[in-house]
Amino acid sequence: MRIIPKIDIKNDYVVKSINLEGVRKVGNPNDLAQKYYHDGADEIIFMDVVASLYGRNNIFDLIKKFSKDIFIPITVGGGIRTLQDIETALYSGADKVSINSAGLKNENFLKEASKEFGSSTIVSSIEVKKIENQWYCYYEFGRENSQIKLLDWISKINQIGCAEVLLTSIDKEGTRNGFDLELIEKIHQNNFNIPIIYSGGCGNIDDIINIKKYILEGDGISLSSILHYNLENLKNIKKCL
Amino acid sequence: MIKNVGIIDYGCGNIHSLKCALEKIGCKVTFINHNKEDVKVDALFLPGVGAFDIAMKKIKSKNLDVLVQSESKKGKLIFGICLGMQLLVSEGVENSIQSGLNLINGDTYRLKFKNNEKNINIGWKNTEFIEENFLKEFNDEKFYYVHSYAVKTKDENIHSYSKFNNQKFISSITKNNIVGFQFHPEKSGELGLNLIEFVLKAHS
Numbered sequence: 001m002r003i004i005p006k007i008d009i010k011n012d013y014v015v016k017s018i019n020l021e022g023v024r025k026v027g028n029p030n031d032l033a034q035k036y037y038h039d040g041a042d043e044i045i046f047m048d049v050v051a052s053l054y055g056r057n058n059i060f061d062l063i064k065k066f067s068k069d070i071f072i073p074i075t076v077g078g079g080i081r082t083l084q085d086i087e088t089a090l091y092s093g094a095d096k097v098s099i100n101s102a103g104l105k106n107e108n109f110l111k112e113a114s115k116e117f118g119s120s121t122i123v124s125s126i127e128v129k130k131i132e133n134q135w136y137c138y139y140e141f142g143r144e145n146s147q148i149k150l151l152d153w154i155s156k157i158n159q160i161g162c163a164e165v166l167l168t169s170i171d172k173e174g175t176r177n178g179f180d181l182e183l184i185e186k187i188h189q190n191n192f193n194i195p196i197i198y199s200g201g202c203g204n205i206d207d208i209i210n211i212k213k214y215i216l217e218g219d220g221i222s223l224s225s226i227l228h229y230n231l232e233n234l235k236n237i238k239k240c241l
Numbered sequence: 242m243i244k245n246v247g248i249i250d251y252g253c254g255n256i257h258s259l260k261c262a263l264e265k266i267g268c269k270v271t272f273i274n275h276n277k278e279d280v281k282v283d284a285l286f287l288p289g290v291g292a293f294d295i296a297m298k299k300i301k302s303k304n305l306d307v308l309v310q311s312e313s314k315k316g317k318l319i320f321g322i323c324l325g326m327q328l329l330v331s332e333g334v335e336n337s338i339q340s341g342l343n344l345i346n347g348d349t350y351r352l353k354f355k356n357n358e359k360n361i362n363i364g365w366k367n368t369e370f371i372e373e374n375f376l377k378e379f380n381d382e383k384f385y386y387v388h389s390y391a392v393k394t395k396d397e398n399i400h401s402y403s404k405f406n407n408q409k410f411i412s413s414i415t416k417n418n419i420v421g422f423q424f425h426p427e428k429s430g431e432l433g434l435n436l437i438e439f440v441l442k443a444h445s
Contacts, residue, residue, distance in 0.1 A: 002363070002364050002365075004331075037430075041364055042364065043385075045435035047280045049310040067257070067258055067261050068261050068264075068265070069265075069435070070268055071254060071261075071262055071265070071427065071430055071431070071434060072385065072428055072430055073258060073385060073387075073428050076256065090254075090255055090257060091257050092257065092258075093255075093257050093258045093261055094255070094258070095258050095428060115293065115295075116291070117253075117254075118253060118289075118291025118292070118324075119252060119291070120290050120291070120361070120363075120387045120388075121254070121255075121290055121291075143441070150297060163363070163387065164361075164363065170336055173365070186264075190358050191356065193354065193358070193360040194359065194361075195359045195363050216357075216358065216359055216403070217358070217359065217406050218358075218359035218361060218362070218364060219359070219366070220345075220364070
């Protein structure tokens with residue numbers, strides 16, 4: 001199981017939201033990134049949480065600094081809209097980019113991106129909310145419902161050829177009361193061949209142990225609150241799994 | 242240790258993060274994106290992500306295949322990473338059959354994926370270096386992999402093996418001045434940096 005700290009960034013600060021709302025400052029991105037790297041993170045995801053709303057990409061300057069000292073895979077997301085954005089991200093030292101809003105608005109963008117930069121460079125970020133027994137894909141940091149159903153979208157992503165999916169449960173995000181078990185079970189039943197990184201809700205090691213049986217070789221989990229708020233140490237998490 | 246190194250830049254992959262890794266261990270890095278007459282580096286890194294046939298076409302369109310082959314003949318270290326390692330062999334089969342750089346005899350194949358398995362080998366995997374190998378001190382360490390294809394080559398060219406869902410595959414190859422790693426040493430933490438340094442020292 002890949003253990004992947006996710007660092008959400010707003011105006012040079014690490015922030016944390018609850019249900020993708022009301023971001024709160026929790027630290028300095030460089031300090032946290034270095035700490036997670038040295039504590040044995042398998043990869044790190046950096047997400048500019050306001051970029052897709054305001055059309056800014058200032059996260060790239062931060063990535064340039066991180067990539068000089070962090071030698072594990074770095075995924076950068078938030079506001080990636082054009083092939084040029086991807087090139088800039090890779091030029092800044094990212095290894096992969098994660099795309100949500102721009103892909104939901106135009107699936108051809110994901111196709112072109114995978115073809116141009118190699119499918120293993122493209123992570124499809126999906127943020128879902130459950131409404132009347134059905135999960136829908138949201139964009140613009142959980143503000144807009146695309147009306148696209150989750151299972152349809154993952155099947156599409158699989159065909160398009162992105163390398164992996166970062167799946168965030170908006171209902172659980174930031175709550176620290178456990179992963180979205182119902183969602184994870186649903187994904188598991190559908191036998192998708194694309195690796196999934198489950199995100200949202202982890203508050204302690206038991207939460208991870210609870211979903212272990214659904215995690216296949218290649219899958220992973222993304223952790224934020226549990227690490228940012230020092231609820232558990234990454235080294236300890238890795239030891240227990 | 243070899244310090245003056247070039248990265249073949251054919252418009253594919255995370256070449257800047259490779260540059261950061263090489264600079265961290267004290268290398269001077271030059272990007273090489275066309276076939277210049279005079280290449281003043283002592284080692285060439287061939288990175289790569291994406292599909293074999295697309296990458297090879299890009300390399301050929303810039304005449305970089307000829308450059309790598311001629312620098313290899315001069316005895317310079319050629320260091321392939323991930324798809325870059327696969328490009329070192331004779332032939333690839335991803336999307337379409339496409340000849341490789343043919344520096345090491347061999348070809349590629351798609352890993353076998355069952356219905357309930359992920360169709361890509363991604364993550365940190367134990368790597369088993371064969372005995373009497375100059376990299377044997379890295380035996381049983383974990384490196385970061387991301388690939389769906391692997392190489393086949395003669396036993397004498399094999400450095401190491403790894404496994405995906407219990408399926409054994411060749412994870413690094415070598416022949417004279419040529420080395421290739423299926424995993425990403427530049428993304429495998431301090432251990433990966435040590436491995437690159439080790440190879441650069443061994444070939445100097």
